[in-house]
Amino acid sequence: MKVKSMLLVFGLAVTGLFARPASAQEARVTVESTKSYEQTVEKLKGAVSQGGMMIMGQVDQGNMLSMAGLKLKATLFLVGNPTVGKKLFEQDHGVGLYVPVRVFVYEDKDGKTYVSYDKASSLLKQFNNQEIDMVAGMLDQKLQGLAQMATH
């Protein structure tokens, strides 16, 4: 019995060490692109407007970090839509922490380009609001579509 308990504790500890937080696993979506970094960025910009969204902000992290002597290709896009934003903000002003959503395009060390984002539904479920959940579900679909269009 004592051995069993010890094994159980050991097993839980090992699982805890190697498992990523469930919420992080659920939230983050990373799609590998078949295109180059530059092409993916261009395709994403086009896909955003085609998907009825707009780029509200852009952080060129690669260029920014060149000031610190680091060379990489990475751009963060703040993607949103005033109508969708209004629906969310009407429910809870706190959604501003997550809206507009962040879409990240980067070239990894292996030279492959990825489009990455957090599922809006995972980020916004903490508000426990049906209206927000509904809009978040729609945003999930839009983001999935954007990522597919940008990477293929």
Next chain:
Amino acid sequence: MVIPMKTLKNSLLLLVTLAAASVGPLIFPAAQAGLGTMAQSAKHFLLPAVVVLIVVALLSWKSVPAIGRSIVWGGLAGAIATVGLEIVRITGFKMGYMPGNLPRLMGVLLLDRFALGPSLTSDFAGWAYHFWNGASFGIIYVLILGTSRRWLGLLYGIVAGLGFLVSPVVLSLGVGYFGLQFSPGFPITVLAGHAAFGLLLGTLAARFLSAEESVLMTELRVFRIFRAGRVS
């Protein structure tokens, strides 16, 4: 005894010049301390200060040559001396002793485009600003310390470097006290760069202006003479 109007005018001109020359070096640390943004400060304070210095230099060139010449030759000496600082700084940066390329950072802050990172225009703005700061320090050096003692330039440069190390700029870089959390090479590079700047500044200012007394000391002496005359 009444202080002559000319003396008062000269003193006022000196104060205006010193104030205008101080604007450039101050807006970067001020912005990092949360006092406005560099883009706003450049528009509202730096550009007017540049205009003021040009106007004062032109107006005083013949009437108060000590000030006019200090602005032109002190500024030129400071700008050229910045090359010495840059050689040390860039070497330190390439060797990994500096957390970032400061003129490039200044450029993106000046043009308010941090999120987009540096561009050719922002790099130009950053470098221009850095050299303007060198010129400003050159003007202040000549006006306050004169050009008769070259070694004062070295001391002046080191003090400026120490001032930078304890300024809000270093604090905002997140590299700890004196930048020691980043690397001991950081304060060494900063101080060596500013020492090179000071050494060059002292030498060049003396060459451009020959051995001249500080304008500030001259003005203070005049005031002291009048004060002594009034007391007696």
